Amino acid sequence: MTVSATHTVGDLESSAKNRNVVLDIRNLKVYYATPTGNVRAVDDVSFQVYESEIIGLVGESGCGKTTTAMAILRLVQPPGRITGGQILLDGTDLASLHGQALRDVRWNQMALIPQGAMNSLNPVMKINRQIADAIEAHEGRQPAKELKERIINLLATVGLPSRVYGMYPHELSGGMKQRACIAMAIALHPSLVIADEPTSALDVVVQRVVGETLLDVKERLGVSMIVIGHDMGLMAQLVDRLAVMYAGRMVEIAPVETVFHEPLHPYTQLLIESIPSIKQRKPLKLTEGLTHDLRNPPPGCIFQLRCPHVTDICREVNPPLRELRSRHFVACHLYE
Ligand SMILES: Nc1ncnc2c1ncn2[C@@H]1O[C@H](COP(=O)(O)OP(=O)(O)OP(=O)(O)O)[C@@H](O)[C@H]1O
Ligand SMILES: [Mg+2]
Numbered sequence: 001m002t003v004s005a006t007h008t009v010g011d012l013e014s015s016a017k018n019r020n021v022v023l024d025i026r027n028l029k030v031y032y033a034t035p036t037g038n039v040r041a042v043d044d045v046s047f048q049v050y051e052s053e054i055i056g057l058v059g060e061s062g063c064g065k066t067t068t069a070m071a072i073l074r075l076v077q078p079p080g081r082i083t084g085g086q087i088l089l090d091g092t093d094l095a096s097l098h099g100q101a102l103r104d105v106r107w108n109q110m111a112l113i114p115q116g117a118m119n120s121l122n123p124v125m126k127i128n129r130q131i132a133d134a135i136e137a138h139e140g141r142q143p144a145k146e147l148k149e150r151i152i153n154l155l156a157t158v159g160l161p162s163r164v165y166g167m168y169p170h171e172l173s174g175g176m177k178q179r180a181c182i183a184m185a186i187a188l189h190p191s192l193v194i195a196d197e198p199t200s201a202l203d204v205v206v207q208r209v210v211g212e213t214l215l216d217v218k219e220r221l222g223v224s225m226i227v228i229g230h231d232m233g234l235m236a237q238l239v240d241r242l243a244v245m246y247a248g249r250m251v252e253i254a255p256v257e258t259v260f261h262e263p264l265h266p267y268t269q270l271l272i273e274s275i276p277s278i279k280q281r282k283p284l285k286l287t288e289g290l291t292h293d294l295r296n297p298p299p300g301c302i303f304q305l306r307c308p309h310v311t312d313i314c315r316e317v318n319p320p321l322r323e324l325r326s327r328h329f330v331a332c333h334l335y336e
Contacts, residue, residue: 021088022191022224023049023072023110028085030064030071033078037295041067041080043248043302046321049192054218054225056235056256058271059245062294065228066115068245069194072226073112074102090191107138110192111185115228117198118177121169127155127180128165134184154183157220158213175206179213186217193217194226199234207231211238232275236260241327244268247302248294250321254328264330266307301333309334 030042042064049055057065070076072087074094087094089109097105106112114120122130131151136142142150152162158179169177178198185193195214199207211234218225227239235242235256242259244252244267252265263269292298292305301307301314313333321331 020051021048022051022090023226024086024088025068025072026086026088028068028071028087029083030067030076030080031083032080034295039294040248040297041294042071043297044085045245045248045250046085047243047250047253049224049226051191051224052218052222053240054214054227054238056239056242057226057228057245058230058232058235058242061230063245064248065245066196069112069196069226069228072194073106073110075106075112104138107134107188107190109190110194111188111190113178113181113185113193113195113198115196116201117181117196118169118174118201121177121180123169125168126165127167127169127172131180131184131187135187138188150187151183154187155180157186157217158183159209159216173206174202175209178202178210182210182213182217186221186223189221190223192224192226194228196228197230198227199229199231207234208237214238232260232271244271247292247297249302249331250329251303251331252329253321254330258328262328264324264328264335265303265332266309266334267303270306301331 025048026046028042028045029040032039032041045068047055057068059065067076067080071082076082089105094102094105128148128151131154132147135147135150148165152165155162155164160176160179160183164172164176164180172180182195182198198214199210202210214225214227215238217223229235239256241253242256243250244259244265246267252259252263252268259268260272263272298304298315300316301319304310304314307314311333317333319331319333321329323329324335
């Protein structure tokens with residue numbers, strides 16, 4: 001393997017020269033305090049999101065994806081706490097914002113479609129009122145006619161017919177509810193939308209429709225997105241770059257085609273190999289091995305207990321995320 005250059009992510013990605021960074025996460029740490037010790041849910045994670053790009057955040061259940069999203073919006077609840085790092089949105093460190101200033105940034109500059117969002121729509125409120133509430137909470141009372149027009153336009157942007165305006169959530173299918181949540185998230189024209197598992201609990205066809213809606217919204221409005229998920233098929237369809245987390249750490253970030261065709265981290269390789277294929281049936285490799293306790297990570301590499309290539313250095317030194325090739329970041333001793 002030829003390795004061209006190495007830089008650390010903290011130095012800012014070299015490929016960022018010609019593109020604007022919307023979100024810059026540096027050495028983020030989020031711990032949950034428990035009676036038996038701190039759960040290191042996000043442990044020294046750094047990555048950037050560029051203007052008008054969709055970055056996919058993948059990794060197995062419990063690896064810290066939702067915690068990362070909540071930390072970006074400064075919505076981590078106790079016993080969770082951001083214990084370190086910086087979150088820069090359009091150059092402003094969110095840690096320096098409090099109260100109203102922070103609330104203004106949420107929704108106006110970035111919006112979250114939370115995990116299970118479609119189930120958190122208010123069942124006794126029509127869709128138009130719920131979207132109107134989101135708008136008026138930030139912009140104050142709006143003239144009725146303009147507000148209605150704006151909501152119908154928003155619904156159209158996510159591919160929903162105008163009749164949805166007067167409907168209750170129970171009158172909508174899962175995919176329609178999820179698209180209503182996307183409409184709500186983009187209501188105030190944020191520059192960043194974070195969607196946490198926007199397609200789980202939907203059938204495969206509807207998953208694709210919701211995926212296409214997100215893509216369409218990105219192209220039309222030029223927003224940047226972080227899409228969290230497990231569905232690698234959806235990621236292949238939707239995202240520009242893929243960021244792979246394992247046990248609270250970022251292990252690989254690269255353009256999505258690179259991750260699919262040339263995954264470098266052994267965990268990413270297992271993840272790609274485990275994508276089911278009817279042509280080539282094989283055992284599910286990811287069931288091998290066990291994740292360690294997040295309260296007590298081993299010294300060295302986070303993946304050592306499951307890694308087929310583990311060596312002595314992996315047990316001692318935590319490999320930093322380095323740019324091994326242009327735009328391809330990997331945290332693994334194999335490539336040193
Ligand atoms: N309130 C809490 N107290 C203690 N530990 C927590 C708490 N909330 C989350 N965790 C732990 O933090 C880790 C990360 O959780 P998180 O919800 O971010 O994972 P995730 O990657 O979003 O998983 P999933 O794919 O299942 O949604 C997990 O190991 C979880 O057990
Ligand atoms: Mg989650």
